[in-house]
Amino acid sequence: MVVLQVYTKCIKTKYKVRILSKGALVCILATIFSVIIPFIISYNTNGFWLKRDVFYETPDVRFKGKYLFIAPTDNTTHPIACSSYPIYMKYMKSYLGCSYMKIRETDKNNDNKIDEISLELKVNLPKSSKMHSFTLIIPVELKLHSPQCPLEMQTGIILQKEIHKKSSSLLVVANMDVKQNSPLYCSHKRINTDFNHSLITDEGDLKQFKLNNILEQHYEKNLTTTISNIYTIGEEKNKDIFLLKIKIRYTEQKFIYKSRFTQIIKWAWIQYYSIYIVIYYVTNHIKNYIFDNRLVLYYEQNPLKMNK
Amino acid sequence: MWFVILVLLQTVLGNVTLDITDVTYPDYNFSVTTLFSTSETYGSTEYESDIDCNSTSCSNKSVTQVSLLTTSVPPKLLKATERDFGGSLCLCNLHVNACDVNCCCDDDCSYEMKSVFDHCESIESENIDRRSCSYVEHNYVNFTLQEWDIQSNDLFCVVKSNVPPSRTLQKDELLESYEESLLKKDDRYDWPQRTFEVEVNVNYSIPYVQGSLIWIILNNSTTESFKLCEALISSGCDIQTEAKFLHDFQTECVHAVKKDNKFLNIEYYNNFIFVAKPNLFNYTKLQNRLMTCPEQICLKTDVKICSDINLRNCTHKHQTDLSLICAQKLEEIICKNVVKSFKYVFHHEGIKGLKNITLLIHLTSVTHKSDEDYELEQSISVEFLWANSPTTFSNILGGNPGYLIKKPILIGTLINGSISRNPESFIDNFMVLPDEDHGECSIGKYSYQVIEFGYNIILMCKIRGDVTIPVRTNATDVCRKIQLEIFKYWSIEEFQGKFLNRSFGYFGNANSSISEEWKEIMYDKLPEQILNRTKGTYRNKNKTLICTGLALGLNINIYHARVDLKKLVDQEKILGITYEFQVVRNGNITFSFNHPIFRYEFMLDTRVKFWDVTSSKRKQLLDPPSLNIKLPSDFSILLLK
Numbered sequence: 001m002v003v004l005q006v007y008t009k010c011i012k013t014k015y016k017v018r019i020l021s022k023g024a025l026v027c028i029l030a031t032i033f034s035v036i037i038p039f040i041i042s043y044n045t046n047g048f049w050l051k052r053d054v055f056y057e058t059p060d061v062r063f064k065g066k067y068l069f070i071a072p073t074d075n076t077t078h079p080i081a082c083s084s085y086p087i088y089m090k091y092m093k094s095y096l097g098c099s100y101m102k103i104r105e106t107d108k109n110n111d112n113k114i115d116e117i118s119l120e121l122k123v124n125l126p127k128s129s130k131m132h133s134f135t136l137i138i139p140v141e142l143k144l145h146s147p148q149c150p151l152e153m154q155t156g157i158i159l160q161k162e163i164h165k166k167s168s169s170l171l172v173v174a175n176m177d178v179k180q181n182s183p184l185y186c187s188h189k190r191i192n193t194d195f196n197h198s199l200i201t202d203e204g205d206l207k208q209f210k211l212n213n214i215l216e217q218h219y220e221k222n223l224t225t226t227i228s229n230i231y232t233i234g235e236e237k238n239k240d241i242f243l244l245k246i247k248i249r250y251t252e253q254k255f256i257y258k259s260r261f262t263q264i265i266k267w268a269w270i271q272y273y274s275i276y277i278v279i280y281y282v283t284n285h286i287k288n289y290i291f292d293n294r295l296v297l298y299y300e301q302n303p304l305k306m307n308k
Numbered sequence: 309m310w311f312v313i314l315v316l317l318q319t320v321l322g323n324v325t326l327d328i329t330d331v332t333y334p335d336y337n338f339s340v341t342t343l344f345s346t347s348e349t350y351g352s353t354e355y356e357s358d359i360d361c362n363s364t365s366c367s368n369k370s371v372t373q374v375s376l377l378t379t380s381v382p383p384k385l386l387k388a389t390e391r392d393f394g395g396s397l398c399l400c401n402l403h404v405n406a407c408d409v410n411c412c413c414d415d416d417c418s419y420e421m422k423s424v425f426d427h428c429e430s431i432e433s434e435n436i437d438r439r440s441c442s443y444v445e446h447n448y449v450n451f452t453l454q455e456w457d458i459q460s461n462d463l464f465c466v467v468k469s470n471v472p473p474s475r476t477l478q479k480d481e482l483l484e485s486y487e488e489s490l491l492k493k494d495d496r497y498d499w500p501q502r503t504f505e506v507e508v509n510v511n512y513s514i515p516y517v518q519g520s521l522i523w524i525i526l527n528n529s530t531t532e533s534f535k536l537c538e539a540l541i542s543s544g545c546d547i548q549t550e551a552k553f554l555h556d557f558q559t560e561c562v563h564a565v566k567k568d569n570k571f572l573n574i575e576y577y578n579n580f581i582f583v584a585k586p587n588l589f590n591y592t593k594l595q596n597r598l599m600t601c602p603e604q605i606c607l608k609t610d611v612k613i614c615s616d617i618n619l620r621n622c623t624h625k626h627q628t629d630l631s632l633i634c635a636q637k638l639e640e641i642i643c644k645n646v647v648k649s650f651k652y653v654f655h656h657e658g659i660k661g662l663k664n665i666t667l668l669i670h671l672t673s674v675t676h677k678s679d680e681d682y683e684l685e686q687s688i689s690v691e692f693l694w695a696n697s698p699t700t701f702s703n704i705l706g707g708n709p710g711y712l713i714k715k716p717i718l719i720g721t722l723i724n725g726s727i728s729r730n731p732e733s734f735i736d737n738f739m740v741l742p743d744e745d746h747g748e749c750s751i752g753k754y755s756y757q758v759i760e761f762g763y764n765i766i767l768m769c770k771i772r773g774d775v776t777i778p779v780r781t782n783a784t785d786v787c788r789k790i791q792l793e794i795f796k797y798w799s800i801e802e803f804q805g806k807f808l809n810r811s812f813g814y815f816g817n818a819n820s821s822i823s824e825e826w827k828e829i830m831y832d833k834l835p836e837q838i839l840n841r842t843k844g845t846y847r848n849k850n851k852t853l854i855c856t857g858l859a860l861g862l863n864i865n866i867y868h869a870r871v872d873l874k875k876l877v878d879q880e881k882i883l884g885i886t887y888e889f890q891v892v893r894n895g896n897i898t899f900s901f902n903h904p905i906f907r908y909e910f911m912l913d914t915r916v917k918f919w920d921v922t923s924s925k926r927k928q929l930l931d932p933p934s935l936n937i938k939l940p941s942d943f944s945i946l947l948l949k
Contacts, residue, residue, distance in 0.1 A: 065497040072542040076683050077564045079542035084500050095541060206547055210540055 014301035038275035071134035149186035153195035441465030567634035585661035649687035700731035707816025710879025718813035783844030787855035861890025861913035
């Protein structure tokens with residue numbers, strides 16, 4: 001008849017020593033060694049505490065219906081300004097020089113997030129003055145729907161370009177990137193609104209529309225957006241209009257955030273435990289050797305011998 | 309959940325058929341085209357079933373067998389004929405009764421017409437949901453539409469193949485009312501409203517407080533807020549901003565010089581009548597033109613004409629007519645009395661309002677070609693001062709107590725053990741460097757630049773001058789005289805044959821009457837030593853002067869630290885200031901001159917460096933640590949038990 005091994009079980013042998021003995025000292029030292037050494041190794045090899053982590057997400061960026069276009073000309077007292085801000089339209093009438101602004105937000109992959117914004121602005125140049133640079137500010141709302149770090153913030157697409165005096169049109173294609181100075185404080189229970197303040201703090205105060213104020217406000221933020229990967233194609237014709245076409249693509253961005261307590265502990269525990277297993281294996285073998293070879297005095301309590 | 313588990317079990321264990329009978333739909337009124345799948349052991353076919361639903365419910369009594377088998381089926385050509393796609397289904401057909409080029413599904417294109425096409429537009433590709441496991445793919449073969457039934461019935465299509473019949477609900481119907489259209493907007497963006505009206509309810513009887521608008525009277529009948537020009541878009545004076553009570557204001561902006569530009573005319577600024585005490589002002593009477601504003605309530609400006617652009621040397625206006633005049637002379641336009649810079653100085657009594665107003669104006673003349681515009685930068689400023697407490701320089705602090713960043717460093721002269729500071733002179737109260745204009749140094753009552761706390765500076769500028777040298781003057785004396793001239797630019801001055809001991813305040817609030825709060829500036833070599841080392845010799849028949857040992861450079865080192873003072877922490881304290889003269893390395897400086905006038909020109913090099921020498925703070929216990937532990941009286945008894 002065939003005999004099968006279907007189950008195995010260890011017999012536990014107990015080695016007993018007095019509290020003040022070599023055997024006790026060996027065991028205590030081995031335990032301390034196996035507990036502390038993994039911590040020292042994992043800590044000294046850096047990265048033990050996960051202070052920050054990253055996640056990638058394509059932000060949900062929405063145009064807010066407002067824009068500001070400022071272009072100095074060679075006539076200092078007659079710059080060009082265009083805006084959809086009501087206060088600007090009221091008080092800066094004599095400088096308004098844009099006849100139309102066309103904008104389209106495209107969701108290419110139907111994920112309810114805008115992937116690209118296209119903008120077309122027609123500027124009517126005043127007679128006998130030429131435009132040599134411009135600043136375009138498009139305030140946008142940026143949202144992150146990530147469950148680990150929901151965020152709502154106000155930011156802007158800021159484009160500053162120097163152009164040739166004879167430029168009649170300019171096509172700009174670029175990406176919008178998120179710039180971060182320090183990690184975000186995230187909570188899955190609360191939407192982070194730390195940066196949810198507009199570039200123009202008070203839309204009823206004309207002074208707030210000063211470029212210095214807007215750019216400083218934008219610069220001060222921990223989390224901002226910038227335009228990168230810019231390509232431009234210009235056209236130079238003797239025309240009294242300037243046509244600005246812009247295409248900005250919103251791509252997936254990297255966000256750095258402060259790790260939560262449980263995340264830090266989990267990461268530390270994995271590192272600690274993986275080293276602990278090895279150390280424990282080694283110390284256990286040392287202990288086996290010591291007790292098997294009777295290098296210390298002990299009293300053995302073996303269940304097999306006891307039954308006999 | 310159970311359904312998914314069941315499906316997975318079925319996938320593992322074998323084929324099962326489910327009977328679906330009596331599918332009831334909720335209460336919608338619509339028509340549905342539903343795809344049902346029937347199965348055999350190795351494949352499936354599809355057919356369409358139209359169900360008409362009434363307003364309450366709809367049901368399908370047909371019995372359907374749904375396969376749970378997951379096999380892939382090769383694509384099957386449904387129809388291989390030229391299909392009548394119909395105008396609405398052909399997405400590239402954009403011209404009625406005309407053949408659209410490369411639009412192979414266009415009914416208006418005959419076979420002959422299509423032969424000129426180089427390809428067929430595959431507009432449909434964007435409108436097909438290929439994520440589903442079974443769909444119809446359209447392809448063009450020889451400009452003829454081919455329709456393929458794709459059945460990718462693999463493992464990942466288990467759910468798709470086994471879910472009950474489904475439908476797509478779309479409730480996008482035509483809008484019936486304007487209100488409904490507003491609801492559809494949700495919170496998405498819209499262009500902002502065109503009109504912007506700010507409701508201003510002005511209560512004229514409220515006294516001025518910080519930030520209040522300042523009122524002026526126009527034409528003895530209306531009041532308006534006092535506004536000044538400011539640059540917003542560019543450097544031009546684009547906007548007019550309201551001046552606010554107790555808010556000092558300083559700006560520069562560019563005006564086009566024209567005879568009708570009121571902002572360049574002194575009369576515009578001179579004619580304002582300010583409401584000095586708004587709480588005593590009767591606005592209703594003014595509106596009805598019944599009141600002439602009395603002097604103590606309304607104020608006219610006291611105009612002073614200044615000779616310099618910085619509005620320093622000012623005198624009362626004597627000339628009666630100083631209004632802007634422009635006249636053409638040949639090809640040039642000459643404008644006189646153009647307001648180049650102006651400053652309103654409001655002397656106020658706090659809540660009691662304004663006491664008097666001084667208008668300082670600097671006028672200039674402009675000449676430009678008649679066919680060109682001339683742009684003039686105008687300096688505009690407003691300053692508020694307490695009427696009864698004149699501000700002197702010695703009352704200005706650099707911080708209280710610790711120095712603040714960008715504030716000036718307090719300086720005084722130690723004379724007979726006490727600190728002396730001339731309250732009227734800025735350079736006698738604060739550390740300054742020579743003013744620099746177009747590379748030239750100058751130092752004087754109004755020409756200086758402040759050494760701001762925390763800001764390191766390197767200043768290189770030329771000094772020029774001429775000295776009349778009497779005949780037979782010793783060359784060394786001439787060189788020493790030059791050195792003394794150089795020292796003046798660094799505020800190192802000689803008085804009665806001795807150099808004055810300059811001291812600095814430890815803290816920004818150092819009191820001049822307490823000499824302990826001041827410390828002398830230290831030198832690596834005293835000015836006297838530098839002077840004694842300066843030697844001079846004549847060469848070339850007294851036409852050339854050679855000076856050795858001239859100090860043309862000065863390094864000012866300011867050592868400061870953040871200290872704790874009582875309950876205040878990190879207060880900036882200056883621990884010491886050292887002056888280190890830089891003597892010309894290669895020894896000699898040669899000048900050529902014609903007696904008796906000697907002209908000199910040097911490059912002066914002055915460097916200021918702030919050294920933060922804050923040491924790390926340590927907490928020190930005042931007494932040695934001790935523990936006073938008392939055991940309970942019955943402790944020993946407890947121990948014995």
